[in-house]
Amino acid sequence: MKVVNEVNWMIGGPQGTGxxxxxxxxxxxxxxxxxxxxxxxxxxxxxxxxxxxxxVRVSDKPIHSHVDDVHILATFEDSTARLHAHEVVKGGAxxxxxxxxxxxxxxxxxxxxxxxxxxxxxxxxxAEVTGMEYGTLxxxxxxxxxxxxxxxxxxxISNMEETLARMYxxxxxxxxxxxxxxSKKAYEAVDALPDxxxxxxxxxxxxxxxxxxxxxxxxxxxxxxxxLKAGCRYQTYYPISPATDExxxxxxxxxxxxxVVQCEDEIAAIDMAxxxxxTGVRASTATSGPGFCLMxxxxxxxxxxxxxxxxxxxxxxxxxxxxxxxxxxxxLMFAAFGGHGEYPRLVMAPATINDHFHLAFESFNYADKFxxxxxxxxxKFLTHSLETISPFKENSLVIDRGRLATQPELEAAIADGKGxxxxxxDPKTVLSPRPYPGQEGSPYWMTGDEHDDYGHITENPENxxxxxxxxxxxxxxxxxxIPEDRQFSFHGDPNxxxxxxxxxxxxxxxxxxxxxxKERGINANFLHLRMLNPFPISAxxxxxxxxxxxxxxNNWGTQLGHLIRMSTGIFIPAQIVKYTGRPMSxxxxxxxxxxxxxxQVAPEMDxxxxxxxxxxxxxxxx
Amino acid sequence: xxxxxxxxxxxxxxxxxxxxxxxxxxxDFGILQAIQQSCAELALPPWETMVFAGIGCSGKVFNYxxxxxxxxxHGRVLPFAVGAKIANPDxxxxxxxxxxxxxxxxxxxxxxxxxxxxxMAYIVMTNEVYGLTKGQASPTLGRGQQTKSLPLPNTNDAIxxxxxxxxxxxxxxxxxxxxxxxxxxxxxxxxxxxxGMALLDVLQPCPTFNDLHTAEWFNKKVKVEGETNMxxxxxxxxxxxxxxxxxxxxxxxxxxxxxxxxxxxxHHHGERIPVGVFYEIKLPTxxxxxxxQAPMLKKYSPARIPYEDASHLPTTDLSKTYEEFLF
Numbered sequence: 001m002k003v004v005n006e007v008n009w010m011i012g013g014p015q016g017t018g019x020x021x022x023x024x025x026x027x028x029x030x031x032x033x034x035x036x037x038x039x040x041x042x043x044x045x046x047x048x049x050x051x052x053x054x055x056v057r058v059s060d061k062p063i064h065s066h067v068d069d070v071h072i073l074a075t076f077e078d079s080t081a082r083l084h085a086h087e088v089v090k091g092g093a094x095x096x097x098x099x100x101x102x103x104x105x106x107x108x109x110x111x112x113x114x115x116x117x118x119x120x121x122x123x124x125x126x127a128e129v130t131g132m133e134y135g136t137l138x139x140x141x142x143x144x145x146x147x148x149x150x151x152x153x154x155x156x157i158s159n160m161e162e163t164l165a166r167m168y169x170x171x172x173x174x175x176x177x178x179x180x181x182x183s184k185k186a187y188e189a190v191d192a193l194p195d196x197x198x199x200x201x202x203x204x205x206x207x208x209x210x211x212x213x214x215x216x217x218x219x220x221x222x223x224x225x226x227x228l229k230a231g232c233r234y235q236t237y238y239p240i241s242p243a244t245d246e247x248x249x250x251x252x253x254x255x256x257x258x259x260v261v262q263c264e265d266e267i268a269a270i271d272m273a274x275x276x277x278x279t280g281v282r283a284s285t286a287t288s289g290p291g292f293c294l295m296x297x298x299x300x301x302x303x304x305x306x307x308x309x310x311x312x313x314x315x316x317x318x319x320x321x322x323x324x325x326x327x328x329x330x331x332l333m334f335a336a337f338g339g340h341g342e343y344p345r346l347v348m349a350p351a352t353i354n355d356h357f358h359l360a361f362e363s364f365n366y367a368d369k370f371x372x373x374x375x376x377x378x379x380k381f382l383t384h385s386l387e388t389i390s391p392f393k394e395n396s397l398v399i400d401r402g403r404l405a406t407q408p409e410l411e412a413a414i415a416d417g418k419g420x421x422x423x424x425x426d427p428k429t430v431l432s433p434r435p436y437p438g439q440e441g442s443p444y445w446m447t448g449d450e451h452d453d454y455g456h457i458t459e460n461p462e463n464x465x466x467x468x469x470x471x472x473x474x475x476x477x478x479x480x481x482i483p484e485d486r487q488f489s490f491h492g493d494p495n496x497x498x499x500x501x502x503x504x505x506x507x508x509x510x511x512x513x514x515x516x517x518k519e520r521g522i523n524a525n526f527l528h529l530r531m532l533n534p535f536p537i538s539a540x541x542x543x544x545x546x547x548x549x550x551x552x553x554n555n556w557g558t559q560l561g562h563l564i565r566m567s568t569g570i571f572i573p574a575q576i577v578k579y580t581g582r583p584m585s586x587x588x589x590x591x592x593x594x595x596x597x598x599x600q601v602a603p604e605m606d607x608x609x610x611x612x613x614x615x616x617x618x619x620x621x622x
Numbered sequence: 623x624x625x626x627x628x629x630x631x632x633x634x635x636x637x638x639x640x641x642x643x644x645x646x647x648x649x650d651f652g653i654l655q656a657i658q659q660s661c662a663e664l665a666l667p668p669w670e671t672m673v674f675a676g677i678g679c680s681g682k683v684f685n686y687x688x689x690x691x692x693x694x695x696h697g698r699v700l701p702f703a704v705g706a707k708i709a710n711p712d713x714x715x716x717x718x719x720x721x722x723x724x725x726x727x728x729x730x731x732x733x734x735x736x737x738x739x740x741x742m743a744y745i746v747m748t749n750e751v752y753g754l755t756k757g758q759a760s761p762t763l764g765r766g767q768q769t770k771s772l773p774l775p776n777t778n779d780a781i782x783x784x785x786x787x788x789x790x791x792x793x794x795x796x797x798x799x800x801x802x803x804x805x806x807x808x809x810x811x812x813x814x815x816x817x818g819m820a821l822l823d824v825l826q827p828c829p830t831f832n833d834l835h836t837a838e839w840f841n842k843k844v845k846v847e848g849e850t851n852m853x854x855x856x857x858x859x860x861x862x863x864x865x866x867x868x869x870x871x872x873x874x875x876x877x878x879x880x881x882x883x884x885x886x887x888x889h890h891h892g893e894r895i896p897v898g899v900f901y902e903i904k905l906p907t908x909x910x911x912x913x914x915q916a917p918m919l920k921k922y923s924p925a926r927i928p929y930e931d932a933s934h935l936p937t938t939d940l941s942k943t944y945e946e947f948l949f
């Protein structure tokens with residue numbers, strides 16, 4: 001039985017040995033063959049030596065999640081084979097170096113095809129034909145593993161050769177020839193194996209013809225492009241995983257004129273972005289958990305002074321330094337409530353890699369429109385996941401800078417001589433006009449202290465009430481003015497038996513799961529909340545109508561579940577959670593929903609609520 | 623480029639109508655007055671001038687100015703001010719704060735602001751105490767000294783801000799005294815006019831909490847070895863032969879020599895207190911460094927790069943960058 005275009009390929013190795021580049025090479029070769037790709041990357045908080053791996057799922061249909069079954073495990077040293085051999089399915093294949101491991105040491109399923117490759121002899125061959133030194137070519141083991149995989153998958157080598165030429169340009173162009181020679185040699189060796197061997201391996205990839213061009217992109221890149229499109233021209237950051245990729249990407253594109261400032265700490269990062277924003281530039285900062293905590297004070301200042309600013313929090317495993325390079329959806333409560341006192345902040349999270357672009361774009365409009373901080377909750381999973389997506393739809397994008405000061409208003413301020421009434425609430429729209437320094441008539445005052453219409457400090461109780469109510473009224477404006485389809489989305493049969501409730505990056509696995517659950521006889525739908533604070537109360541109707549609600553979250557306590565209870569009174573006892581630092585796979589979603597559907601989950605007491613809950617804790621993945 | 627008014631305004635134009643609630647006799651009055659006079663004499667358009675302030679008594683300067691006034695967070699005045707200046711170098715940005723604010727809670731920012739050499743002035747009002755929280759020791763109070771509110775003498779050594787600024791890369795370093803109006807004003811003007819990051823440390827009495835270093839103490843004549851007559855405590859280093867101005871920034875011998883002299887002067891011992899310009903060098907500003915890497919910034923400041931058309935459609939063309947990802 002042939003399985004065409006449904007392959008999950010994995011490569012692994014010590015960090016610093018080119019695992020990433022080989023996964024990029026494999027993904028790009030598949031993408032250029034018109035196939036859809038979803039790649040997930042796992043790595044340690046370490047530079048050299050510790051185990052990392054990258055799995056790439058390939059299909060001829062769009063895919064948005066990763067799966068656990070491995071069809072090809074490509075290895076070139078011993079650790080990866082030892083750690084992942086058990087994940088290869090029957091009929092799958094292991095590519096390995098017989099000089100490094102003996103198969104008896106591995107926990108392989110029966111029926112796994114084993115393909116020994118003498119990596120060193122291939123490299124010796126390359127050294128001979130190119131005249132390069134053997135020692136400089138050791139990193140090519142990855143390329144050899146990829147080429148061997150391509151031969152097993154019966155994919156033409158030409159896609160890979162083209163990809164190599166595209167990957168290595170400029171200073172690295174000299175790497176093309178040896179890599180091509182190595183891949184040819186490895187490909188030919190595997191290709192020349194007897195037909196019986198090839199016939200045992202059912203997984204094939206077939207290039208798709210005349211497919212439209214697609215982007216092969218990760219979350220950090222998509223996010224950065226959305227920011228540039230929105231006109232963001234000021235980015236601050238302090239190095240932190242996994243947020244730094246975004247700032248690095250922006251800095252590597254000086255042609256857009258964006259000022260990317262590496263700060264001394266995250267306190268400076270948020271405050272510098274705020275200072276920049278007061279001049280009218282669209283400004284943002286990107287960070288992860290520990291840095292986000294340091295920004296709490298600055299965000300409050302932004303809320304008090306009605307400064308449009310966007311903070312991108314690339315969530316990772318917490319608390320404290322936690323799991324610096326692993327995934328978690330653990331910052332929701334902090335984003336919604338962190339900080340002293342009350343101020344309005346809009347919290348949203350992108351659903352997909354495509355959505356990273358669109359939400360990043362929109363977030364600057366929302367910050368300007370509501371004149372308050374916006375927090376976007378990205379996460380490690382999609383930040384580093386590679387996906388083929390259709391090019392971003394740009395034709396509906398519009399810039400909205402919100403309520404800016406008009407010329408007559410500036411002239412009135414000059415005539416008045418008291419400064420610009422920057423904070424005077426508009427009786428109808430609540431919001432006040434915002435002038436920029438540089439405009440004649442613009443001067444006004446900003447302070448974290450309570451202040452009057454002009455920004456002068458006052459502790460007058462009536463003024464306090466007026467200003468506090470004005471700021472907090474922005475929550476109502478957000479609910480009214482952010483389109484409902486940007487607040488949340490509902491997917492699947494409205495009358496389904498199970499309604500899964502999620503936010504952020506679990507979207508992809510649930511989207512892919514619905515039709516597969518149907519195959520298992522389970523009719524499920526899902527509600528995805530994109531806007532998380534203020535709570536999108538119009539989504540309540542879907543919660544009320546649901547026959548059985550199940551929370552799906554990458555954290556321990558279902559943080560969104562608590563927000564739902566807080567805002568609607570609805571308590572959701574069925575929970576699928578994962579807090580190992582790894583994202584939820586499609587397999588895990590399917591199995592856990594089935595478990596809940598079949599009532600196979602033993603009830604337990606929830607210490608946060610005292611209620612009985614049915615909690616499935618997912619654990620898969622190294 | 624920061625623009626200048628064709629017709630200068632009077633000093634009143636830089637004074638807001640907010641009631642001033644500093645304690646009578648506070649050194650802050652002198653500093654505020656000198657800032658306002660400097661703005662008038664430099665003909666700065668108030669609407670293009672942003673005065674950022676920290677938290678504490680000194681922080682209230684923001685509200686008494688009739689330019690843009692920004693009251694930031696405790697210790698954070700520099701990141702806010704630096705952010706604004708990088709975003710729009712056409713604005714005149716001045717940062718003001720106390721010694722607790724800048725050398726204590728804000729010390730990390732103080733150091734790194736020097737490394738960037740953003741073209742702005744930072745005026746620190748140094749009175750050795752945390753005034754607004756009722757007189758605790760600030761980082762400039764010497765060890766063993768006991769000002770009015772301290773239950774016991776100070777256990778920490780004082781930092782030397784001018785030497786710290788020197789080590790951090792500030793390209794203009796000076797000191798003045800709050801009640802020497804003429805010198806202070808000239809120093810503020812120099813700090814503002816300097817192209818790069820300027821630190822002006824201004825000594826001032828706190829009449830309420832610093833009972834050691836009062837206005838009388840600053841004005842007192844002191845006895846110096848080798849001099850028959852009593853001399854003023856405060857002396858201008860530039861009037862006694864100290865020239866801290868680097869003529870050729872590429873001449874490392876000269877740079878080291880001027881830095882050594884400035885460092886020694888910053889650590890001046892004895893009864894007398896030196897004021898004046900301690901060190902000065904011309905190096906590329908942060909904006910110039912950015913412009914060298916991103917030519918678009920020569921044409922526009924980050925705050926003024928166009929990115930939308932008249933109907934608010936985004937105009938940033940990403941197609942070149944998309945090519946990196948298209949398959």
